[in-house]
Structures are given as structure tokens and as C-alpha cells.
Amino acid sequence: MELRQIQYFIEVAKLEHVTEASYVLHVAQSAVSRQIFKLEAELGVDLFVRDGRKVRLTPIGKMFLGHMERALEVIEKAQQEIEDFLDPQRGTVKIGFPSSLASHMLPMVISAFRERYPNVQFQLQHGSYRELIDSVAKGSLNLALIGPVPKGGKQINGDTLFLEKIVALLPASHPLADRPTLKLSQLRGDMFVLFPEGFVLRDLVIDACEAQGFEPKISFEGDDIDAIKGLVAAGLGITLLPEIALNDNIPRSTVKIHFEDPQVTRTVGIITPASRELPPTEKLFYDFIKTFFVSVGKFNHE
Structure with a gap:
């Protein structure tokens, strides 16, 4: 054969x-x-x-x-x-990513890496939070960008690259739309547009609200960030999203407002298998991305 x-x-x-x-x-x-x-x-x-x-x-x-x-x-x-x-500088990096990191962070890192290693190729695989963790654990991927970084896994290792702010996205007609900052408790009476059950960003929002003593009332659900932005723009509710997801892409008729009390954040990082060595080219990218975020001090996406 x-x-x-x-x-x-x-x-x-x-x-x-x-x-x-x-x-x-x-x-x-x-x-x-x-x-x-x-x-x-x-x-x-x-x-x-x-x-x-x-x-x-x-x-x-x-x-x-x-x-x-x-x-x-x-x-x-x-x-x-x-x-x-x-020749590690001519190999291929296969990396997974969630939708919230697709529009800004991932292109930025790949662009910076290819300036130094122009002959390296990339294979990109989109996935949900749990799909990415499962792919790295089972071996179909060796690298995945993720947020928040999972803790205590036996099959994967997680490295935090930076801490990212979670911000409010409000319709421009919202009574609080002209405020420079918000307290999360001020949104107690609002209807929320969130991801469906099983999405980590939904859990993050619910946990943050419950820590302030209330459970968010959910008007609509959407499994796509752009769909959620659109529902907010239509005045059907408010939402909380990672600031990266709103970088240079805030829908018309909406406003982005930071929180002053409390500051809602998530860790963003990269996961790798705990029991497998990275291939040389992927190890090259892994070392680069960790150094990259150390060198910039923090992830600035204003």
C-alpha cells in the first residue's frame, strides 16, 4: 500500500x-x-x-x-x-483562538511574530472556551489563546499574558450613556444581552453581578459577539464584554463605559499541553508571545 x-x-x-x-x-x-x-x-x-x-x-x-x-x-x-x-523558522504554527481575541489580539501577535520570522506559516482554528481546552488536552492542538486562563488543569498548562478589563456596552439612549465611568450596581435594573449557558463570558458576567448582590435579568441571548453588539445597538438591552472585543469596532448607537467599582477583569493567556513537548516552531512562537507581552508591559488597546 x-x-x-x-x-x-x-x-x-x-x-x-x-x-x-x-x-x-x-x-x-x-x-x-x-x-x-x-x-x-x-x-x-x-x-x-x-x-x-x-x-x-x-x-x-x-x-x-x-x-x-x-x-x-x-x-x-x-x-x-x-x-x-x-528549520523551526520555516515550520507551521497551529493555534486555536476564541472569537473575543480574533479581531485585534491574534492579528497583532502574528504580525509581530512574522516580522521576525517571515517564513513561518500559521493554521488558525476557532473554537469556544471548552473546545479549545479539550483540543489542547487531547492533542489536536498544542497552542490556544484563551481568556480567562483556566486554573488547576492536569492535562494543560496555562500562562497568563495580561489582565483585561471587562466594560459595559450600552445603547446611546441609555440614561447612563453620558457617564464617564459606572458602578456595576447601577445596572441592577437593566435587561442584559448575554451569551447562552455554557459560555464562559456569560458565567463571568453573572458572577460579577452576583458579587454585587443581584442577578442580571436576561432579555436576549446570542452566541456571536457581533450579534450581541447588534442587539445592544437596537436598544434591546445592555451587555458586558472584554474590551478587546470592542477595539475599533463599537457599533453606532452604542457607547463603551469602563467600571470604577468594582473593576471587572479577566486573565488572557495561552494554554499548552502538560504532557507533550511543543514542536520546535510552535515552541518558537510560544516563547515569542510570552516575551512580547512582557516587553510591552501590559496590553494597551486604547
Whole structure:
């Protein structure tokens, strides 16, 4: 069984069409057909059922596809690690991130890193708070930016990069919209627009309010930061968001106001696996990002 046969098989299985697979693979249709035939002959089973110009997997073909996709992932990962080892400054960094860090922090850090290491490539993977932690713990990622930084995990290590303020976003028509600062208790009677249950930013807001002696009344929920901003802009409630999420992107008809009492914050940092060594290129980025935030003193996004 050859690597080329596996690659051809997976592409045909995905597209269910030999000709279309040959276009994607940039080889002749006859070459794809020949390698699939050789693979079936070697295995002694039919992997596909021919249906005119299209093909579809047999039951044993579906089982074989799952194994081959996992095998190819292992091979590609091994190839990447060897490339990184030979030249860390030409490798690839695969990093996860949440939506709240996508618009400003992540591009800023990658831009600064690539000024020094222009040949390093990046693969970016968006995920929720718990998805990112799970991905690093299980091995599909080695690095993820996250906020707040989780504590006490046995499978991951967390490094805090900076402390970020949580601010209020109010409709411009709100009675407190002209205040320079707010006390969180002043929002006791307002309707809140929050993330759904299971989102860490929802928990952060609820915990902060409960510490001030009240439970926020929730008018709407949204699992997207832009949607939440839009609901606030429409006058359907107020919200609390990380200031990074509002950097250079405050919707019209809304105002951003800092808290004076208490100051609501979250830690922002990077998580790595506790039991695995980072590949050389990702170790290069990990060391860079820690030094980067030390050198700037604090994260200034005004």
C-alpha cells in the first residue's frame, strides 16, 4: 500500500467522482483509476460501487476511509514535525483562538511574530472556551489563546499574558450613556444581552453581578459577539464584554463605559499541553508571545 494510493482513495471517497478527484489531484483520470484498482486488488475487497460516472463507498470502504484519514493525519503531522525540526523558522504554527481575541489580539501577535520570522506559516482554528481546552488536552492542538486562563488543569498548562478589563456596552439612549465611568450596581435594573449557558463570558458576567448582590435579568441571548453588539445597538438591552472585543469596532448607537467599582477583569493567556513537548516552531512562537507581552508591559488597546 502506497501513500499515493491512500491520498487518491481519500479524494475519490470525498468527491464520489474519479474525474473530479483527478482535477483536484492534478493527475490524469486514468492514473487515479489505476491506483484505486491496485489498492482494491491488494486488499482483496471492493472499496467502491460504480454508479455511472459516480462512485460510492461500500460498507468496508467506509470503514477503511476512517482508518486512512487518521493514518494520513499521523503521516502529515510527522512530516511537519520533521520539517520544523530541520528549520523551526520555516515550520507551521497551529493555534486555536476564541472569537473575543480574533479581531485585534491574534492579528497583532502574528504580525509581530512574522516580522521576525517571515517564513513561518500559521493554521488558525476557532473554537469556544471548552473546545479549545479539550483540543489542547487531547492533542489536536498544542497552542490556544484563551481568556480567562483556566486554573488547576492536569492535562494543560496555562500562562497568563495580561489582565483585561471587562466594560459595559450600552445603547446611546441609555440614561447612563453620558457617564464617564459606572458602578456595576447601577445596572441592577437593566435587561442584559448575554451569551447562552455554557459560555464562559456569560458565567463571568453573572458572577460579577452576583458579587454585587443581584442577578442580571436576561432579555436576549446570542452566541456571536457581533450579534450581541447588534442587539445592544437596537436598544434591546445592555451587555458586558472584554474590551478587546470592542477595539475599533463599537457599533453606532452604542457607547463603551469602563467600571470604577468594582473593576471587572479577566486573565488572557495561552494554554499548552502538560504532557507533550511543543514542536520546535510552535515552541518558537510560544516563547515569542510570552516575551512580547512582557516587553510591552501590559496590553494597551486604547
